[in-house]
Amino acid sequence: MNSLISLKNISKTFLNDKKIPVLKKINYSFLRGKVYSLMGPSGSGKSTLLNILSMIDKPSKGLLLIDNKEINFSNTSxxxxxxxxxxxxxxxxxxxLPDFTALENVYLSSLALNDNKNKSIEKAKIIINKMGLSSREGHYPSELSGGEMQRIAIARALVNEPDILLADEPTGSLDQSTAKEVFKVLRNLKTKNRLIIYATHNRFFANMADCKLEMIDGNIKTIHGRIK
Ligand SMILES: Nc1ncnc2c1ncn2[C@@H]1O[C@H](COP(=O)(O)OP(=O)(O)OP(=O)(O)O)[C@@H](O)[C@H]1O
Ligand SMILES: [Mg+2]
Incomplete structure:
Protein backbone atom coordinates (compact mmCIF):
# COMPACT_ATOMS: atom_id res chain seq x y z
CA MET A 1 0.00 0.00 0.00
CA ASN A 2 1.32 3.40 -0.96
CA SER A 3 0.59 5.22 2.25
CA LEU A 4 1.87 8.76 2.55
CA ILE A 5 0.57 9.55 6.03
CA SER A 6 -0.01 6.93 8.69
CA LEU A 7 -1.52 7.41 12.10
CA LYS A 8 -0.81 4.82 14.75
CA ASN A 9 -2.86 5.00 17.93
CA ILE A 10 -3.00 8.79 17.71
CA SER A 11 -4.79 10.38 20.65
CA LYS A 12 -5.23 14.02 21.51
CA THR A 13 -6.58 15.32 24.79
CA PHE A 14 -6.68 19.02 25.53
CA LEU A 15 -5.91 19.87 29.13
CA ASN A 16 -7.60 22.98 30.41
CA ASP A 17 -9.33 23.06 33.77
CA LYS A 18 -10.68 19.69 32.70
CA LYS A 19 -9.58 17.08 30.20
CA ILE A 20 -11.13 17.17 26.75
CA PRO A 21 -10.42 13.95 24.89
CA VAL A 22 -10.79 14.75 21.18
CA LEU A 23 -8.96 12.05 19.21
CA LYS A 24 -9.01 8.52 20.56
CA LYS A 25 -6.44 6.00 19.34
CA ILE A 26 -6.82 6.65 15.64
CA ASN A 27 -5.22 4.17 13.29
CA TYR A 28 -5.45 5.19 9.68
CA SER A 29 -3.37 5.37 6.50
CA PHE A 30 -3.87 8.04 3.87
CA LEU A 31 -2.78 6.94 0.41
CA ARG A 32 -0.80 8.86 -2.16
CA GLY A 33 -2.76 9.90 -5.22
CA LYS A 34 -6.11 10.02 -3.41
CA VAL A 35 -8.53 12.71 -2.30
CA TYR A 36 -10.20 12.40 1.12
CA SER A 37 -13.01 14.44 2.57
CA LEU A 38 -13.48 14.72 6.31
CA MET A 39 -16.88 15.49 7.76
CA GLY A 40 -18.19 15.46 11.30
CA PRO A 41 -20.06 17.75 13.66
CA SER A 42 -18.56 20.96 14.92
CA GLY A 43 -16.16 20.12 17.72
CA SER A 44 -15.62 16.52 16.58
CA GLY A 45 -11.90 17.07 16.00
CA LYS A 46 -11.46 17.70 12.26
CA SER A 47 -9.20 20.73 12.71
CA THR A 48 -7.38 19.03 15.57
CA LEU A 49 -6.60 16.10 13.29
CA LEU A 50 -5.47 18.30 10.38
CA ASN A 51 -3.25 20.31 12.73
CA ILE A 52 -1.54 17.12 13.83
CA LEU A 53 -1.10 15.94 10.24
CA SER A 54 0.56 19.26 9.43
CA MET A 55 2.67 19.01 12.62
CA ILE A 56 1.34 22.37 13.80
CA ASP A 57 0.05 20.60 16.89
CA LYS A 58 1.33 17.43 18.51
CA PRO A 59 -0.60 14.37 19.60
CA SER A 60 -0.86 13.41 23.27
CA LYS A 61 0.00 9.85 22.31
CA GLY A 62 0.72 7.78 19.25
CA LEU A 63 2.84 7.93 16.13
CA LEU A 64 2.61 9.96 12.95
CA LEU A 65 4.50 8.69 9.93
CA ILE A 66 4.99 10.77 6.81
CA ASP A 67 6.56 8.92 3.90
CA ASN A 68 7.11 6.03 6.29
CA LYS A 69 9.27 8.18 8.56
CA GLU A 70 8.28 8.70 12.15
CA ILE A 71 7.78 12.36 13.08
CA ASN A 72 9.56 13.56 16.18
CA PHE A 73 7.27 16.32 17.44
CA SER A 74 9.96 17.91 19.60
CA ASN A 75 12.17 18.53 16.59
CA THR A 76 10.35 21.61 15.37
CA SER A 77 13.03 22.91 13.02
CA LEU A 97 -0.65 38.95 4.14
CA PRO A 98 -2.68 42.16 3.71
CA ASP A 99 0.26 44.41 2.81
CA PHE A 100 1.51 42.21 0.00
CA THR A 101 0.09 41.70 -3.47
CA ALA A 102 -1.33 38.38 -4.66
CA LEU A 103 1.91 37.64 -6.50
CA GLU A 104 4.04 38.53 -3.47
CA ASN A 105 1.91 36.38 -1.18
CA VAL A 106 2.54 33.39 -3.42
CA TYR A 107 6.17 33.94 -4.27
CA LEU A 108 7.23 34.64 -0.67
CA SER A 109 6.15 31.12 0.16
CA SER A 110 8.39 29.79 -2.61
CA LEU A 111 11.24 32.07 -1.55
CA ALA A 112 11.09 30.57 1.94
CA LEU A 113 12.22 27.27 0.45
CA ASN A 114 14.69 28.34 -2.26
CA ASP A 115 16.18 31.81 -2.14
CA ASN A 116 16.20 32.53 -5.86
CA LYS A 117 13.87 35.48 -6.23
CA ASN A 118 13.45 35.37 -10.01
CA LYS A 119 12.75 31.67 -10.00
CA SER A 120 10.27 32.08 -7.15
CA ILE A 121 8.42 34.82 -9.02
CA GLU A 122 8.34 32.72 -12.17
CA LYS A 123 6.91 29.72 -10.30
CA ALA A 124 4.36 31.92 -8.56
CA LYS A 125 3.21 33.38 -11.87
CA ILE A 126 2.74 29.94 -13.39
CA ILE A 127 0.60 28.72 -10.51
CA ILE A 128 -1.44 31.94 -10.35
CA ASN A 129 -2.07 31.56 -14.07
CA LYS A 130 -3.29 27.99 -13.44
CA MET A 131 -5.78 29.44 -10.96
CA GLY A 132 -6.98 31.77 -13.71
CA LEU A 133 -5.88 34.88 -11.83
CA SER A 134 -2.99 36.32 -13.85
CA SER A 135 -4.90 39.57 -14.22
CA ARG A 136 -5.05 39.93 -10.42
CA GLU A 137 -1.35 39.44 -9.63
CA GLY A 138 -0.80 43.03 -8.60
CA HIS A 139 -3.91 43.23 -6.44
CA TYR A 140 -3.77 43.40 -2.67
CA PRO A 141 -6.00 40.92 -0.78
CA SER A 142 -8.47 43.72 -0.01
CA GLU A 143 -8.84 44.21 -3.77
CA LEU A 144 -9.80 40.56 -4.39
CA SER A 145 -13.15 38.80 -4.04
CA GLY A 146 -13.53 36.02 -1.47
CA GLY A 147 -13.22 33.33 -4.13
CA GLU A 148 -10.18 35.02 -5.70
CA MET A 149 -8.50 35.30 -2.30
CA GLN A 150 -9.09 31.64 -1.67
CA ARG A 151 -7.68 30.69 -5.08
CA ILE A 152 -4.58 32.77 -4.30
CA ALA A 153 -4.35 30.98 -0.95
CA ILE A 154 -4.49 27.67 -2.85
CA ALA A 155 -1.78 28.94 -5.23
CA ARG A 156 0.35 29.84 -2.21
CA ALA A 157 -0.18 26.37 -0.73
CA LEU A 158 0.82 24.78 -4.05
CA VAL A 159 3.79 26.87 -5.12
CA ASN A 160 6.30 24.46 -3.62
CA GLU A 161 4.56 21.53 -5.31
CA PRO A 162 3.71 19.71 -2.09
CA ASP A 163 2.85 16.02 -2.05
CA ILE A 164 0.29 16.70 0.65
CA LEU A 165 -2.46 19.30 0.49
CA LEU A 166 -4.55 19.86 3.63
CA ALA A 167 -7.57 22.14 3.55
CA ASP A 168 -9.67 23.01 6.58
CA GLU A 169 -13.12 24.15 5.42
CA PRO A 170 -11.51 26.01 2.52
CA THR A 171 -14.81 27.39 1.29
CA GLY A 172 -16.47 27.89 4.66
CA SER A 173 -16.58 31.65 4.23
CA LEU A 174 -17.74 31.69 0.59
CA ASP A 175 -21.17 31.71 -1.02
CA GLN A 176 -22.35 28.48 -2.60
CA SER A 177 -21.50 29.19 -6.24
CA THR A 178 -18.05 30.62 -5.45
CA ALA A 179 -17.45 27.66 -3.14
CA LYS A 180 -18.29 25.31 -6.03
CA GLU A 181 -15.72 27.00 -8.25
CA VAL A 182 -13.03 26.77 -5.59
CA PHE A 183 -13.84 23.10 -4.98
CA LYS A 184 -13.57 22.34 -8.68
CA VAL A 185 -10.10 23.88 -8.60
CA LEU A 186 -9.19 21.89 -5.50
CA ARG A 187 -10.47 18.62 -6.90
CA ASN A 188 -8.48 19.11 -10.10
CA LEU A 189 -5.25 19.31 -8.14
CA LYS A 190 -5.29 15.56 -7.77
CA THR A 191 -2.16 13.95 -9.18
CA LYS A 192 -0.84 10.43 -8.87
CA ASN A 193 1.71 11.51 -6.26
CA ARG A 194 -0.38 13.90 -4.25
CA LEU A 195 -2.57 13.30 -1.23
CA ILE A 196 -5.39 15.77 -0.66
CA ILE A 197 -7.44 15.89 2.55
CA TYR A 198 -10.12 18.48 3.17
CA ALA A 199 -12.55 19.07 6.01
CA THR A 200 -15.99 20.27 5.06
CA HIS A 201 -19.52 20.54 6.42
CA ASN A 202 -20.96 20.33 2.93
CA ARG A 203 -22.15 16.91 1.75
CA PHE A 204 -22.00 17.85 -1.91
CA PHE A 205 -18.32 18.80 -1.64
CA ALA A 206 -17.58 15.79 0.56
CA ASN A 207 -18.95 13.56 -2.21
CA MET A 208 -16.33 14.88 -4.64
CA ALA A 209 -13.60 12.94 -2.80
CA ASP A 210 -12.36 9.43 -3.59
CA CYS A 211 -12.93 8.53 0.01
CA LYS A 212 -15.41 10.07 2.42
CA LEU A 213 -14.44 10.03 6.07
CA GLU A 214 -16.31 11.11 9.17
CA MET A 215 -15.04 11.94 12.64
CA ILE A 216 -17.22 10.03 15.07
CA ASP A 217 -16.46 9.65 18.78
CA GLY A 218 -12.84 10.65 18.34
CA ASN A 219 -12.22 8.25 15.52
CA ILE A 220 -12.17 8.16 11.73
CA LYS A 221 -14.94 6.16 10.08
CA THR A 222 -14.99 5.45 6.37
CA ILE A 223 -18.40 6.44 5.09
CA HIS A 224 -17.74 5.73 1.50
CA GLY A 225 -14.55 4.69 -0.20
CA ARG A 226 -13.81 4.02 -3.81
CA ILE A 227 -10.21 3.30 -2.92
CA LYS A 228 -9.01 -0.16 -3.74
N1 LIG B 1 -6.37 24.64 22.12
C1 LIG B 1 -7.44 24.03 22.63
N2 LIG B 1 -7.63 23.95 23.96
C2 LIG B 1 -8.69 23.31 24.46
N3 LIG B 1 -9.65 22.70 23.72
C3 LIG B 1 -9.51 22.76 22.39
C4 LIG B 1 -8.41 23.42 21.77
N4 LIG B 1 -8.55 23.30 20.42
C5 LIG B 1 -9.69 22.60 20.23
N5 LIG B 1 -10.26 22.27 21.40
C6 LIG B 1 -11.50 21.48 21.57
O1 LIG B 1 -11.37 20.29 20.84
C7 LIG B 1 -12.59 19.92 20.23
C8 LIG B 1 -12.38 19.69 18.74
O2 LIG B 1 -12.12 20.95 18.11
P1 LIG B 1 -11.88 21.07 16.57
O3 LIG B 1 -11.55 22.48 16.30
O4 LIG B 1 -10.87 20.05 16.15
O5 LIG B 1 -13.30 20.68 15.97
P2 LIG B 1 -13.81 20.70 14.47
O6 LIG B 1 -14.33 19.33 14.15
O7 LIG B 1 -12.75 21.24 13.57
O8 LIG B 1 -15.04 21.71 14.55
P3 LIG B 1 -15.58 22.80 13.45
O9 LIG B 1 -16.41 22.00 12.48
O10 LIG B 1 -16.42 23.71 14.28
O11 LIG B 1 -14.42 23.47 12.83
C9 LIG B 1 -13.59 21.01 20.58
O12 LIG B 1 -14.37 20.57 21.65
C10 LIG B 1 -12.71 22.17 20.99
O13 LIG B 1 -13.35 22.97 21.93
MG1 LIG C 1 -12.56 23.00 12.42
Whole structure:
Protein backbone atom coordinates (compact mmCIF):
# COMPACT_ATOMS: atom_id res chain seq x y z
CA MET A 1 0.00 0.00 0.00
CA ASN A 2 1.32 3.40 -0.96
CA SER A 3 0.59 5.22 2.25
CA LEU A 4 1.87 8.76 2.55
CA ILE A 5 0.57 9.55 6.03
CA SER A 6 -0.01 6.93 8.69
CA LEU A 7 -1.52 7.41 12.10
CA LYS A 8 -0.81 4.82 14.75
CA ASN A 9 -2.86 5.00 17.93
CA ILE A 10 -3.00 8.79 17.71
CA SER A 11 -4.79 10.38 20.65
CA LYS A 12 -5.23 14.02 21.51
CA THR A 13 -6.58 15.32 24.79
CA PHE A 14 -6.68 19.02 25.53
CA LEU A 15 -5.91 19.87 29.13
CA ASN A 16 -7.60 22.98 30.41
CA ASP A 17 -9.33 23.06 33.77
CA LYS A 18 -10.68 19.69 32.70
CA LYS A 19 -9.58 17.08 30.20
CA ILE A 20 -11.13 17.17 26.75
CA PRO A 21 -10.42 13.95 24.89
CA VAL A 22 -10.79 14.75 21.18
CA LEU A 23 -8.96 12.05 19.21
CA LYS A 24 -9.01 8.52 20.56
CA LYS A 25 -6.44 6.00 19.34
CA ILE A 26 -6.82 6.65 15.64
CA ASN A 27 -5.22 4.17 13.29
CA TYR A 28 -5.45 5.19 9.68
CA SER A 29 -3.37 5.37 6.50
CA PHE A 30 -3.87 8.04 3.87
CA LEU A 31 -2.78 6.94 0.41
CA ARG A 32 -0.80 8.86 -2.16
CA GLY A 33 -2.76 9.90 -5.22
CA LYS A 34 -6.11 10.02 -3.41
CA VAL A 35 -8.53 12.71 -2.30
CA TYR A 36 -10.20 12.40 1.12
CA SER A 37 -13.01 14.44 2.57
CA LEU A 38 -13.48 14.72 6.31
CA MET A 39 -16.88 15.49 7.76
CA GLY A 40 -18.19 15.46 11.30
CA PRO A 41 -20.06 17.75 13.66
CA SER A 42 -18.56 20.96 14.92
CA GLY A 43 -16.16 20.12 17.72
CA SER A 44 -15.62 16.52 16.58
CA GLY A 45 -11.90 17.07 16.00
CA LYS A 46 -11.46 17.70 12.26
CA SER A 47 -9.20 20.73 12.71
CA THR A 48 -7.38 19.03 15.57
CA LEU A 49 -6.60 16.10 13.29
CA LEU A 50 -5.47 18.30 10.38
CA ASN A 51 -3.25 20.31 12.73
CA ILE A 52 -1.54 17.12 13.83
CA LEU A 53 -1.10 15.94 10.24
CA SER A 54 0.56 19.26 9.43
CA MET A 55 2.67 19.01 12.62
CA ILE A 56 1.34 22.37 13.80
CA ASP A 57 0.05 20.60 16.89
CA LYS A 58 1.33 17.43 18.51
CA PRO A 59 -0.60 14.37 19.60
CA SER A 60 -0.86 13.41 23.27
CA LYS A 61 0.00 9.85 22.31
CA GLY A 62 0.72 7.78 19.25
CA LEU A 63 2.84 7.93 16.13
CA LEU A 64 2.61 9.96 12.95
CA LEU A 65 4.50 8.69 9.93
CA ILE A 66 4.99 10.77 6.81
CA ASP A 67 6.56 8.92 3.90
CA ASN A 68 7.11 6.03 6.29
CA LYS A 69 9.27 8.18 8.56
CA GLU A 70 8.28 8.70 12.15
CA ILE A 71 7.78 12.36 13.08
CA ASN A 72 9.56 13.56 16.18
CA PHE A 73 7.27 16.32 17.44
CA SER A 74 9.96 17.91 19.60
CA ASN A 75 12.17 18.53 16.59
CA THR A 76 10.35 21.61 15.37
CA SER A 77 13.03 22.91 13.02
CA UNK A 78 13.14 19.66 11.05
CA UNK A 79 9.35 19.53 11.07
CA UNK A 80 9.16 23.09 9.76
CA UNK A 81 11.35 22.02 6.86
CA UNK A 82 9.28 18.92 6.14
CA UNK A 83 6.15 21.10 6.23
CA UNK A 84 7.42 23.75 3.85
CA UNK A 85 8.71 21.13 1.43
CA UNK A 86 5.93 18.59 1.50
CA UNK A 87 2.75 20.12 2.86
CA UNK A 88 0.46 22.84 1.55
CA UNK A 89 -2.23 24.14 3.88
CA UNK A 90 -5.40 26.08 3.10
CA UNK A 91 -7.59 27.47 5.88
CA UNK A 92 -11.15 28.75 6.01
CA UNK A 93 -9.89 32.30 6.36
CA UNK A 94 -7.23 32.58 3.73
CA UNK A 95 -4.86 34.59 5.98
CA UNK A 96 -3.06 36.21 3.07
CA LEU A 97 -0.65 38.95 4.14
CA PRO A 98 -2.68 42.16 3.71
CA ASP A 99 0.26 44.41 2.81
CA PHE A 100 1.51 42.21 0.00
CA THR A 101 0.09 41.70 -3.47
CA ALA A 102 -1.33 38.38 -4.66
CA LEU A 103 1.91 37.64 -6.50
CA GLU A 104 4.04 38.53 -3.47
CA ASN A 105 1.91 36.38 -1.18
CA VAL A 106 2.54 33.39 -3.42
CA TYR A 107 6.17 33.94 -4.27
CA LEU A 108 7.23 34.64 -0.67
CA SER A 109 6.15 31.12 0.16
CA SER A 110 8.39 29.79 -2.61
CA LEU A 111 11.24 32.07 -1.55
CA ALA A 112 11.09 30.57 1.94
CA LEU A 113 12.22 27.27 0.45
CA ASN A 114 14.69 28.34 -2.26
CA ASP A 115 16.18 31.81 -2.14
CA ASN A 116 16.20 32.53 -5.86
CA LYS A 117 13.87 35.48 -6.23
CA ASN A 118 13.45 35.37 -10.01
CA LYS A 119 12.75 31.67 -10.00
CA SER A 120 10.27 32.08 -7.15
CA ILE A 121 8.42 34.82 -9.02
CA GLU A 122 8.34 32.72 -12.17
CA LYS A 123 6.91 29.72 -10.30
CA ALA A 124 4.36 31.92 -8.56
CA LYS A 125 3.21 33.38 -11.87
CA ILE A 126 2.74 29.94 -13.39
CA ILE A 127 0.60 28.72 -10.51
CA ILE A 128 -1.44 31.94 -10.35
CA ASN A 129 -2.07 31.56 -14.07
CA LYS A 130 -3.29 27.99 -13.44
CA MET A 131 -5.78 29.44 -10.96
CA GLY A 132 -6.98 31.77 -13.71
CA LEU A 133 -5.88 34.88 -11.83
CA SER A 134 -2.99 36.32 -13.85
CA SER A 135 -4.90 39.57 -14.22
CA ARG A 136 -5.05 39.93 -10.42
CA GLU A 137 -1.35 39.44 -9.63
CA GLY A 138 -0.80 43.03 -8.60
CA HIS A 139 -3.91 43.23 -6.44
CA TYR A 140 -3.77 43.40 -2.67
CA PRO A 141 -6.00 40.92 -0.78
CA SER A 142 -8.47 43.72 -0.01
CA GLU A 143 -8.84 44.21 -3.77
CA LEU A 144 -9.80 40.56 -4.39
CA SER A 145 -13.15 38.80 -4.04
CA GLY A 146 -13.53 36.02 -1.47
CA GLY A 147 -13.22 33.33 -4.13
CA GLU A 148 -10.18 35.02 -5.70
CA MET A 149 -8.50 35.30 -2.30
CA GLN A 150 -9.09 31.64 -1.67
CA ARG A 151 -7.68 30.69 -5.08
CA ILE A 152 -4.58 32.77 -4.30
CA ALA A 153 -4.35 30.98 -0.95
CA ILE A 154 -4.49 27.67 -2.85
CA ALA A 155 -1.78 28.94 -5.23
CA ARG A 156 0.35 29.84 -2.21
CA ALA A 157 -0.18 26.37 -0.73
CA LEU A 158 0.82 24.78 -4.05
CA VAL A 159 3.79 26.87 -5.12
CA ASN A 160 6.30 24.46 -3.62
CA GLU A 161 4.56 21.53 -5.31
CA PRO A 162 3.71 19.71 -2.09
CA ASP A 163 2.85 16.02 -2.05
CA ILE A 164 0.29 16.70 0.65
CA LEU A 165 -2.46 19.30 0.49
CA LEU A 166 -4.55 19.86 3.63
CA ALA A 167 -7.57 22.14 3.55
CA ASP A 168 -9.67 23.01 6.58
CA GLU A 169 -13.12 24.15 5.42
CA PRO A 170 -11.51 26.01 2.52
CA THR A 171 -14.81 27.39 1.29
CA GLY A 172 -16.47 27.89 4.66
CA SER A 173 -16.58 31.65 4.23
CA LEU A 174 -17.74 31.69 0.59
CA ASP A 175 -21.17 31.71 -1.02
CA GLN A 176 -22.35 28.48 -2.60
CA SER A 177 -21.50 29.19 -6.24
CA THR A 178 -18.05 30.62 -5.45
CA ALA A 179 -17.45 27.66 -3.14
CA LYS A 180 -18.29 25.31 -6.03
CA GLU A 181 -15.72 27.00 -8.25
CA VAL A 182 -13.03 26.77 -5.59
CA PHE A 183 -13.84 23.10 -4.98
CA LYS A 184 -13.57 22.34 -8.68
CA VAL A 185 -10.10 23.88 -8.60
CA LEU A 186 -9.19 21.89 -5.50
CA ARG A 187 -10.47 18.62 -6.90
CA ASN A 188 -8.48 19.11 -10.10
CA LEU A 189 -5.25 19.31 -8.14
CA LYS A 190 -5.29 15.56 -7.77
CA THR A 191 -2.16 13.95 -9.18
CA LYS A 192 -0.84 10.43 -8.87
CA ASN A 193 1.71 11.51 -6.26
CA ARG A 194 -0.38 13.90 -4.25
CA LEU A 195 -2.57 13.30 -1.23
CA ILE A 196 -5.39 15.77 -0.66
CA ILE A 197 -7.44 15.89 2.55
CA TYR A 198 -10.12 18.48 3.17
CA ALA A 199 -12.55 19.07 6.01
CA THR A 200 -15.99 20.27 5.06
CA HIS A 201 -19.52 20.54 6.42
CA ASN A 202 -20.96 20.33 2.93
CA ARG A 203 -22.15 16.91 1.75
CA PHE A 204 -22.00 17.85 -1.91
CA PHE A 205 -18.32 18.80 -1.64
CA ALA A 206 -17.58 15.79 0.56
CA ASN A 207 -18.95 13.56 -2.21
CA MET A 208 -16.33 14.88 -4.64
CA ALA A 209 -13.60 12.94 -2.80
CA ASP A 210 -12.36 9.43 -3.59
CA CYS A 211 -12.93 8.53 0.01
CA LYS A 212 -15.41 10.07 2.42
CA LEU A 213 -14.44 10.03 6.07
CA GLU A 214 -16.31 11.11 9.17
CA MET A 215 -15.04 11.94 12.64
CA ILE A 216 -17.22 10.03 15.07
CA ASP A 217 -16.46 9.65 18.78
CA GLY A 218 -12.84 10.65 18.34
CA ASN A 219 -12.22 8.25 15.52
CA ILE A 220 -12.17 8.16 11.73
CA LYS A 221 -14.94 6.16 10.08
CA THR A 222 -14.99 5.45 6.37
CA ILE A 223 -18.40 6.44 5.09
CA HIS A 224 -17.74 5.73 1.50
CA GLY A 225 -14.55 4.69 -0.20
CA ARG A 226 -13.81 4.02 -3.81
CA ILE A 227 -10.21 3.30 -2.92
CA LYS A 228 -9.01 -0.16 -3.74
N1 LIG B 1 -6.37 24.64 22.12
C1 LIG B 1 -7.44 24.03 22.63
N2 LIG B 1 -7.63 23.95 23.96
C2 LIG B 1 -8.69 23.31 24.46
N3 LIG B 1 -9.65 22.70 23.72
C3 LIG B 1 -9.51 22.76 22.39
C4 LIG B 1 -8.41 23.42 21.77
N4 LIG B 1 -8.55 23.30 20.42
C5 LIG B 1 -9.69 22.60 20.23
N5 LIG B 1 -10.26 22.27 21.40
C6 LIG B 1 -11.50 21.48 21.57
O1 LIG B 1 -11.37 20.29 20.84
C7 LIG B 1 -12.59 19.92 20.23
C8 LIG B 1 -12.38 19.69 18.74
O2 LIG B 1 -12.12 20.95 18.11
P1 LIG B 1 -11.88 21.07 16.57
O3 LIG B 1 -11.55 22.48 16.30
O4 LIG B 1 -10.87 20.05 16.15
O5 LIG B 1 -13.30 20.68 15.97
P2 LIG B 1 -13.81 20.70 14.47
O6 LIG B 1 -14.33 19.33 14.15
O7 LIG B 1 -12.75 21.24 13.57
O8 LIG B 1 -15.04 21.71 14.55
P3 LIG B 1 -15.58 22.80 13.45
O9 LIG B 1 -16.41 22.00 12.48
O10 LIG B 1 -16.42 23.71 14.28
O11 LIG B 1 -14.42 23.47 12.83
C9 LIG B 1 -13.59 21.01 20.58
O12 LIG B 1 -14.37 20.57 21.65
C10 LIG B 1 -12.71 22.17 20.99
O13 LIG B 1 -13.35 22.97 21.93
MG1 LIG C 1 -12.56 23.00 12.42
Missing amino acids: INDKIRSKKIGIVYQQNNL
